[in-house]
Amino acid sequence: MSTAVLTAENLRCVSGGAPVLDGVTLALYPGHIYGLVGDPGSGKTAFLRCVAGLIPLESGSAAINGVSVAEAASRRETGMLVHEPALWNELSVPGNLEMMGRILGKPDRKRMGKLMKALEILPRQTGRRSAGSCPASVKLRLGTAMALLGSPKLLMLDNIFSGLDSDDALRMTELLVSETAEREMATLVTSPYLAALWPLATDYLFLHGGRISGKYTREELSSRLTGEPGPETLQALQEALKKEAGA
């Protein structure tokens, strides 16, 4: 197996005086799409914030390509969307991508065009309005395009499927699958629902109370399904796994 893009070892993070992650150990490999599943407050966003350097490590370690996440340089090849897209509301959709391109130091207009087309956020589709006045689903797609713009080696997206309709979710899934494969990227997507990530992820991590309560491949989970994968069966499986882990 190739070298892990992101490794975390006994990671513990504290926010607001309370531990939000406790003893998290995991490794993300290129070419895989990981689904991080957990109830609200389980520590999914906290994990992303910790990797993003927004909250400091209390103990343990986390590194991107061997460089500790405590150093900003570790994130040179990452793309993230944590909690909600941090858009420049007064700029247009292409304006936001241009800003992100400039921050990356390489405004690649061809790639901007490709991402806008794939996620259907071209100016003729969103109108000439500012990003702040766009619907939530457009903001989410724009935030994802901004995260993908720099062709990262590690992509982390927080709860992106919660505000998308089925067509948008399908387009997003197709894009993430093709980008992960083409660019040998490690992708992590979080959601409170296993069902939301089922069409996308190849590997699953379950988080409860700031701890990893289970790690499974798609095949392992498929073998435990009691019927065809659908919202009900996947929800039942998620509940069963939670009980097994003593959560």
Added chain:
Amino acid sequence: MKQLMRADFYRLFRSAPLLIALLVMLVGDLYASSRVDVTTENMYDLPMLCTMSAFNSYAERTNMSLNGAKNFFIKRGQLESSDAEEVTEVFRDVMPYQFRWVLASTRGMLFLPALFTAFFLLMDRQRRNARNALYVGHSRSALYISRILFLFLVCFCVSLLGILLLAGIYAGAVFTRLPALYVWSRLLLHALRDCALVAPALLLGLVLTNLFFCAAAIAAYSVFLRFIPLHPLTRFDLDIWAQGSGYVPTLLISLGILALCAVLGWVYYRSSRLD
């Protein structure tokens, strides 16, 4: 860091609220320049004569002699001595004082750059835009330095433009009659001094989260600058434009205030939540 600054300048010219704020600053400059209360009727009653041509026509009308011209300014305390050999040359030695007087009137314009600084920082924080730079490997310190450099450049350029307008309108002869190095070094110092006076707004913009309170605090600070004559930097107005003296102390005090505000801002920014 260069990338972050480039992005900020892109945003400045593409974002309607920031562009409007910039235009308001520029219009404010023009307005403040037009507010200098000098007319051909009252210019002889003012502490300083305002234009060389006005003085020349006054000297011609009153048949002023060379010594008479020198005494005219010496009596007013605007000239200690002059080696001018013609009446029209006497005004050259008065220019630094006249220049000082005209430029001292720019202090009222500082409110707008200060408000712009606070507005920019507040917008950035409310929308959590700083995260985008952190996600792709920029450090918090690079982000902070790029912010203050960007704000400094904007405020410096706006201030310099205002000073040039004032100098051009009311003391244009200094550009041709005084040494260029002297004039430009003083103009740049004046703009730097204005930035130093604006610098506390950086701290207000970082600490206060509400634009209304922030604007009120900046307004109070502007009033303080306007009406408290013993403010250490405003005292140096008396010396900046005098030949030889005042330049270095003002430069050092301005740089000191800028550095102090930048360091205090960093102390706050380094531990503040950006998400």
